[in-house]
Amino acid sequence: MNFAPLPAGVFTELARTRPAPADVALLRSALHARRLLLLKALLVRVHRHRESVDAAVFRRFEDSWHLLERAESRNPDVVRDVLDYPMTGAWLAAALAEPAGPALDRHLTRLEGIAVTAALRADCSLDLTLEPPDGRLSLPGVGRQTAGGGRLRIRAGSRVARIHPEVPQAAAPTVLLLTDRRAGALVGRGQGWDGLHTLPGSTARLDDLDPYRVPPDGIGTPPRTAAGPADTDPAVWSARWRGAQALLAHTDPGRAAEIRHALRAVVPLLPHGPRSQGATLRSAPGAVLTSLPAGAQDMAETLVHELHHSKLATLHELVPLYRQGRAAVHRVGWRPDARPIGGVLQGAYAHLALTDLWRRAATAHAAPRPWRSSAGQQFDHMHDQVGEALTILLESDELTNEGREFAQQMRRHHASLGAAPRAAG
Known part of the structure; x- marks a missing residue:
C-alpha cells in the first residue's frame, strides 16, 4: 500500500518519537485505508472462491456486508471507528491467512458481530436472529453476549436494543442503550452480558473479552496468553492507568495526551514470572497487550514502549522502511x-x-x-x-x-x- 510521500516535518517528528497530534491523525488515516483494503480483499476472496465456503456461512457473510453498508450510510464515523478497532485488524489478518475450510468459515462469521456492532452504534433499526458459532456474540469494542447454547434475537430502534436469548426459560433480555448517538456509545445490562470497561479519562477499553485479542497459541516466547474477566480486576487496572497518566502529565504532558488519543485498547495478559511483560500485534496497532504492571511507573513505561511499536508498524505499512x-x-x-x-x-x-x-x-x-x-x-x-x-x-x-x-x-x-x-x- 503506497501513499503520497509524507511531509518532511511529519517524518522527522515520528523518527524523533515526540508526540504530535498531526502525526496521530495521519497514522490513523493510513490505518483506516489499510483496513478498507484488507476488508475488500476478504470480500473478493470469498466471492472468488465461494464454492469452498459453506453455503450458510456465505449467506451470513453477505447479509453482514449489507448491514455494514447500511450502517455506514447512516453514520460513517461510527463504522470507521468499528473497523479501526485493533481486534478488527487481528481478525482480518487471521481470516486472510487461513486456508479454505471450516476454520476460515468460522472466521467469516465474525463479520456478523462487526456489522451488528456498527448497526447498533449507528442507531439502525434491526430485527434479526443470529446463532453465534461458539455460543457468544462478540461486539468489538463494546462487550459480549452469551447465547446460552442457542440463538439470539436482536431488536433495535430509537437508541435502544434488546438481545433475547432463544432458550427455554430465558431471563429478561439484555438491554443496550445508545447514550451518545454522535459517538455511537453503547452501555448494556442484562443476564449473560459482559461489557468492556473504559479506562479513566480516555476512550481506551480494557479488553479482556474479544476472541481475537491474543492469537490462539499466545504471543512471544514463551507464549503469553490472554487473561479473561475472572483474572482481571478493572478497578486495579484503572488505578494503574490513572497513576501512569498522572506521572506522564507531570513529566511529559504531550506523551500523556498521545496515549489517551492513540490507544484504543489495553489487553490483559496472564502473568508469566515476577515482571510485567508487554507486547504489540502488528495486525492490531492501537492495542497494548500486557500483564498487570507493578505500579504507575511500570505502566507508564509499558504504554510508551508499546505505543511506539504500534506507530512504527503503521508507518511501515504506509512507507516501507526495510526489505x-x-x-x-x-x-x-x-x-x-x-x-x-x-x-x-x-x-x-x-x-x-x-x-x-x-x-x-x-x-x-x-x-x-x-x-x-x-x-x-x-x-x-x-x-x-x-x-x-x-x-x-x-x-x-x-x-x-x-x-x-x-x-x-x-x-x-x-x-x-x-x-x-x-x-x-
Whole structure:
C-alpha cells in the first residue's frame, strides 16, 4: 500500500518519537485505508472462491456486508471507528491467512458481530436472529453476549436494543442503550452480558473479552496468553492507568495526551514470572497487550514502549522502511536472541522513546523522586544500547531509502539527548 510521500516535518517528528497530534491523525488515516483494503480483499476472496465456503456461512457473510453498508450510510464515523478497532485488524489478518475450510468459515462469521456492532452504534433499526458459532456474540469494542447454547434475537430502534436469548426459560433480555448517538456509545445490562470497561479519562477499553485479542497459541516466547474477566480486576487496572497518566502529565504532558488519543485498547495478559511483560500485534496497532504492571511507573513505561511499536508498524505499512525476506540477524543489547533488521528497527525505536522519556523524568522537578532516580539509571543503561542498534541499522543494506532517512533522524534525536542527564534536585 503506497501513499503520497509524507511531509518532511511529519517524518522527522515520528523518527524523533515526540508526540504530535498531526502525526496521530495521519497514522490513523493510513490505518483506516489499510483496513478498507484488507476488508475488500476478504470480500473478493470469498466471492472468488465461494464454492469452498459453506453455503450458510456465505449467506451470513453477505447479509453482514449489507448491514455494514447500511450502517455506514447512516453514520460513517461510527463504522470507521468499528473497523479501526485493533481486534478488527487481528481478525482480518487471521481470516486472510487461513486456508479454505471450516476454520476460515468460522472466521467469516465474525463479520456478523462487526456489522451488528456498527448497526447498533449507528442507531439502525434491526430485527434479526443470529446463532453465534461458539455460543457468544462478540461486539468489538463494546462487550459480549452469551447465547446460552442457542440463538439470539436482536431488536433495535430509537437508541435502544434488546438481545433475547432463544432458550427455554430465558431471563429478561439484555438491554443496550445508545447514550451518545454522535459517538455511537453503547452501555448494556442484562443476564449473560459482559461489557468492556473504559479506562479513566480516555476512550481506551480494557479488553479482556474479544476472541481475537491474543492469537490462539499466545504471543512471544514463551507464549503469553490472554487473561479473561475472572483474572482481571478493572478497578486495579484503572488505578494503574490513572497513576501512569498522572506521572506522564507531570513529566511529559504531550506523551500523556498521545496515549489517551492513540490507544484504543489495553489487553490483559496472564502473568508469566515476577515482571510485567508487554507486547504489540502488528495486525492490531492501537492495542497494548500486557500483564498487570507493578505500579504507575511500570505502566507508564509499558504504554510508551508499546505505543511506539504500534506507530512504527503503521508507518511501515504506509512507507516501507526495510526489505522483507532477508535472512540476516543482528545482536542487540536488550534481547538475548538475534533479531532480523525489522526487529532491530522496532526495538531501537521503542527504546529511543523510552530514553527520551527517562531523560525528561530524570530532570523534571514535578516527577516523583524515586522515578527521577530510576529514570536516570535506566537512561544510562539504555542510551548506549540504542546507539549501537542505530549503528547496525545505518550500516545495513536492508533498509529502504526512506528507512535509512528515518534511522538517520533517529540518530540525530539520540545524539540530542546527550550523555547522562543531571537529576533534578
